Amino acid sequence: MSAPVLRRHKEILEIARRTGRVTVEALAERLGVTPQTIRKDLNDLSANSLLSRVHGGAVITSGIDNLAYEARREVAREEKRAIGEAVAALIPDNASIFINIGTTTEEVARALAARRGLLVITNNLNVVDLLYRQPEIEVIVVGGRVRAVDRAAVGAFAVDFIRSFKVDFAVIGASAIDEDGTLLDFDMNEVQVSQAIIQNARQVVLAADSSKLGRPAPVRIGHIGEVSVFVTDKLASPTLLSVCESHEVRVVQTGG
Numbered sequence: 001m002s003a004p005v006l007r008r009h010k011e012i013l014e015i016a017r018r019t020g021r022v023t024v025e026a027l028a029e030r031l032g033v034t035p036q037t038i039r040k041d042l043n044d045l046s047a048n049s050l051l052s053r054v055h056g057g058a059v060i061t062s063g064i065d066n067l068a069y070e071a072r073r074e075v076a077r078e079e080k081r082a083i084g085e086a087v088a089a090l091i092p093d094n095a096s097i098f099i100n101i102g103t104t105t106e107e108v109a110r111a112l113a114a115r116r117g118l119l120v121i122t123n124n125l126n127v128v129d130l131l132y133r134q135p136e137i138e139v140i141v142v143g144g145r146v147r148a149v150d151r152a153a154v155g156a157f158a159v160d161f162i163r164s165f166k167v168d169f170a171v172i173g174a175s176a177i178d179e180d181g182t183l184l185d186f187d188m189n190e191v192q193v194s195q196a197i198i199q200n201a202r203q204v205v206l207a208a209d210s211s212k213l214g215r216p217a218p219v220r221i222g223h224i225g226e227v228s229v230f231v232t233d234k235l236a237s238p239t240l241l242s243v244c245e246s247h248e249v250r251v252v253q254t255g256g
Helices: 003-019 024-031 035-047 069-074 077-090 103-112 125-131 156-162 188-199 238-246
Strands: 021-023 051-054 057-060 096-099 118-122 137-141 167-172 182-185 201-207 219-223 229-232 250-253
Touching: 003 021, 003 024, 003 035, 003 051, 003 057, 021 024, 024 035, 024 057, 035 051, 035 057, 077 103, 077 201, 077 229, 096 103, 103 118, 103 125, 103 167, 103 201, 118 125, 125 137, 156 188, 167 188, 182 188, 188 201, 188 219, 238 250
Parallel strands: 096 118, 096 167, 118 137, 167 201, 201 229, 229 250
Antiparallel strands: 021 057, 051 057, 182 219
16 A cells, blocks of 8 residues: 555544544545545545445444544534434423433434423433423433533433333434344443333334444444334435334434
8 A cells, every 4th residue: 555545544544533524525625635535545444444434434433432422423413413303303292201311312402492391301411401491391310420521420320210210202322233223332331321211211212323333332232123213314224124124113214
């Protein structure tokens, strides 16, 4: 591999590690090469498990560590906003809701802010910031140890607190989704909270953008068959779509 290609690969990886996601168009403009060259670069980096290809670009790959929370906010920002609005449209006024930690679930909370008669129970202090001033929404904060990295309340106390409720809807995210429908995450404490939320809701809505499909993560949350509705920007995997159909999971694709 030539020195210019190696330098370009190094710069692409540095950008990806700072922002979480890179796009073909932005990289081509920044590095002064054609989009075709960038696509080949991203394919090469993906083949070496340094990046994961997604539509229009790539995201940083890690099998054991998630991206920093602020970087995660920048990944698929517009897709997450559309997903949040679509999830909010599924939830009627005067409903009770669990909302878990996650940058996509935050977009759901943002889209719910003008609604009436909601009871929101959350372990996500970012969601609390978005909703606690809304006069028509009652917010209950899950107790427990607060992680500084993302302001999530986790741990055994948080799990026990969640088990005190039975709500109409749970809105959860996942860091990774296998094609067989397995839902995965990076942190055991976070997974235990997610599992408790799933077990104590009448309907479960999974909100996850397409970059999560096929991404490696080590801890199993559960299976997509436990979900009522899966809202994503695009589900390009026929295998996962078939799994959803076989388990009667409704799929909502905001990208068409």
